[in-house]
Amino acid sequence: MNILKVQSISKSFDGLQALEDVSFYVKSNEIVGIIGPNGAGKSTLFNVIGGFTKPDTGEIQFDGQDITGLAPHKIARQGMIKTFQLVKPFGSLTLKQNIMIPKLLKGLSISDSMLQSISILERFGLVGMADVFPNELPYALRRRLEIARAFASDPKILLLDEALAGLTQNELSDIMDILKQMRHDGITILMIEHVMAATMALCDRIVVLNFGKLIATGTPNEVTQNPMVIEAYLGKGH
Amino acid sequence: MNNLSLLTQSKTTLFAIVFWVTGSLYGAFGTNSIIQDVLIFTLIWTGVAISWNLTAGYAGRLSLGHAAYFGIGAYTSSILYMKFGISPWIGAAAGMFIAAFVGVLIEATTIRLLGIYYSLATFAIAELLGLMARGWTELTNGMAGLTLPFKASLIHMTFTNKTGYFFIALGFVLLCFTTTALIVNSRYGFYLKAQRDELVAAKALGIATNQICIVSGMISAALTALGGTIYAQYLLYIDPDIGFNWYISVQAALLCLIGGMGTLVGPIIGGILLVPLERVLHSLLGGSYGGLAPAIYGGLLIMIVLLMPKGIASMTSKIKTT
Numbered sequence: 073m074n075i076l077k078v079q080s081i082s083k084s085f086d087g088l089q090a091l092e093d094v095s096f097y098v099k100s101n102e103i104v105g106i107i108g109p110n111g112a113g114k115s116t117l118f119n120v121i122g123g124f125t126k127p128d129t130g131e132i133q134f135d136g137q138d139i140t141g142l143a144p145h146k147i148a149r150q151g152m153i154k155t156f157q158l159v160k161p162f163g164s165l166t167l168k169q170n171i172m173i174p175k176l177l178k179g180l181s182i183s184d185s186m187l188q189s190i191s192i193l194e195r196f197g198l199v200g201m202a203d204v205f206p207n208e209l210p211y212a213l214r215r216r217l218e219i220a221r222a223f224a225s226d227p228k229i230l231l232l233d234e235a236l237a238g239l240t241q242n243e244l245s246d247i248m249d250i251l252k253q254m255r256h257d258g259i260t261i262l263m264i265e266h267v268m269a270a271t272m273a274l275c276d277r278i279v280v281l282n283f284g285k286l287i288a289t290g291t292p293n294e295v296t297q298n299p300m301v302i303e304a305y306l307g308k309g310h
Numbered sequence: 311m312n313n314l315s316l317l318t319q320s321k322t323t324l325f326a327i328v329f330w331v332t333g334s335l336y337g338a339f340g341t342n343s344i345i346q347d348v349l350i351f352t353l354i355w356t357g358v359a360i361s362w363n364l365t366a367g368y369a370g371r372l373s374l375g376h377a378a379y380f381g382i383g384a385y386t387s388s389i390l391y392m393k394f395g396i397s398p399w400i401g402a403a404a405g406m407f408i409a410a411f412v413g414v415l416i417e418a419t420t421i422r423l424l425g426i427y428y429s430l431a432t433f434a435i436a437e438l439l440g441l442m443a444r445g446w447t448e449l450t451n452g453m454a455g456l457t458l459p460f461k462a463s464l465i466h467m468t469f470t471n472k473t474g475y476f477f478i479a480l481g482f483v484l485l486c487f488t489t490t491a492l493i494v495n496s497r498y499g500f501y502l503k504a505q506r507d508e509l510v511a512a513k514a515l516g517i518a519t520n521q522i523c524i525v526s527g528m529i530s531a532a533l534t535a536l537g538g539t540i541y542a543q544y545l546l547y548i549d550p551d552i553g554f555n556w557y558i559s560v561q562a563a564l565l566c567l568i569g570g571m572g573t574l575v576g577p578i579i580g581g582i583l584l585v586p587l588e589r590v591l592h593s594l595l596g597g598s599y600g601g602l603a604p605a606i607y608g609g610l611l612i613m614i615v616l617l618m619p620k621g622i623a624s625m626t627s628k629i630k631t632t
Contacts (some may be wrong), residue, residue, distance in 0.1 A: 086344065122514065124510070124513075124514075143513075144510075144513040144514060145513045145514075145518050145519065146513075146516075147514045147516055148513070148514055148515055148516035149516040153514065153515065153516075154514045155513070155514075156510070156511065159509065160508040160511035160513070161507075161508070161511075162503065162504045162507040162508055162512075163507045163508070164503055164506075164507050164572070165500070165503060165507070171502065173501070173504050173512075173515055173517070174501055174515050174516070176497040176500055176501070177501075177516045177517065182497065182500075219528075221515070222515075225515060226573060261349065269342065
């Protein structure tokens with residue numbers, strides 16, 4: 073079953089065509105990667121899907137419902153949660169309180185949210201830092217907090233914008249394990265990624281964007297052998 | 311929050327309470343009307359600062375237009391009293407209601423403005439309302455102002471000595487404090503702080519950021535208007551320069567900045583320190599050396615901001631934890 077259907081999305085900014093007739097789908101419980109060179113329109117596509125940018129034309133269907141043009145917080149409440157390329161922890165709240173926010177939004181009481189927050193911190197290996205503020209954390213752990221907070225929303229689908237960027241090999245495999253575990257728990261993941269090895273290892277399918285157009289979709293193997301993809305990354309003549 | 315910071319926070323609270331108890335005892339039983347006068351002003355401005363802190367400190371929307379709500383409160387009750395003989399208590403409620411309505415209008419129209427743009431917009435709106443109060447003479451009597459009749463009774467919120475005003479001002483501060491504390495400690499307090507820290511991330515998690523900002527602005531506006539009514543009743547006079555003075559907005563911000571923005575005790579500490587300080591400096595030096603009092607006051611403010619950029623409330627916990 074398709075949990076997310078992106079149909080003929082176009083978006084231009086002051087005449088610059090950021091997205092042109094982009095269509096793809098994500099099946100339930102899949103991990104799908106969006107790749108493409110810088111400026112290909114990946115982040116714009118994410119912002120359109122998450123409701124932060126309104127598309128000029130096209131339609132987004134999530135879980136059988138048309139969510140095009142809906143406010144971001146309403147889309148979030150339907151179970152689509154986005155994380156950010158630049159991590160955005162709530163700086164004046166402790167880690168525990170950061171994780172409490174999505175639990176409170178689910179209608180849980182403050183004390184119940186606190187309990188559940190602790191168990192999520194445990195799962196993400198952050199429980200020793202429950203009362204620490206985010207700016208005291210090293211970068212890799214802040215990335216982990218960002219994912220933990222999204223996970224705390226019990227999302228149906230997670231949109232991860234370069235969640236693996238800037239991590240060391242060890243940190244990378246930690247987060248990859250976390251993502252695999254989340255998929256095992258039934259969460260669908262759509263991710264923008266630059267770290268190729270990780271993308272190839274994690275994703276069931278890959279969507280390739282170049283200059284705002286979708287140029288290929290398929291399994292990691294299919295995509296890497298696609299001549300158009302090779303040309304987009306390496307230029308003509310390869 | 312760990313135990314240590316909880317402890318130091320409660321020490322700051324204790325410090326504030328001690329000041330309060332002594333002040334309250336004097337306000338209730340004291341005989342020196344000058345000291346009572348200082349206490350009443352301290353309470354009124356503290357209450358306004360607490361109200362401002364709800365939307366500015368917690369929601370992160372730095373309003374410079376709270377004079378608008380203060381003036382609406384002062385004028386609504388005064389006009390209703392003068393023209394229709396309606397008790398200032400009912401006038402206060404009416405003022406709060408109108409201010410809440412205006413607050414929603416202002417917040418809803420400026421909701422997309424962030425940072426300095428929002429501050430400037432609110433400042434301009436407050437100035438605009440001040441001009442209206444000047445020009446709409448049929449209603450406000452223009453620059454001549456409204457002089458309220460002296461009919462001492464509880465129903466008319468008018469008293470022969472200052473003790474009555476003191477208790478009303480005290481009740482005002484308690485109302486502002488309790489309202490803010492209840493909101494801040496509820497789930498909405500978490501949402502307010504989250505969207506203040508990272509607006510986009512808050513939306514992405516599902517917080518209805520616009521709505522909670524508008525509601526917090528509305529409550530803040532209503533409480534500020536109540537302060538305006540009490541102030542007008544205390545002076546038994548209101549004119550545009552008093553009711554809609556831009557300095558009201560700045561002072562509310564100042565007390566919070568000095569005491570600690572986005573903390574419950576911050577505006578109380580700011581109020582206890584600054585309002586009496588300004589009054590004492592003014593009465594000591596105001597007559598003989600005109601410009602000296604504000605110069606010293608301003609110099610002290612600069613010192614405090616330089617030494618404690620996050621306000622005094624943050625300082626007390628810092629000393630303890632290091």
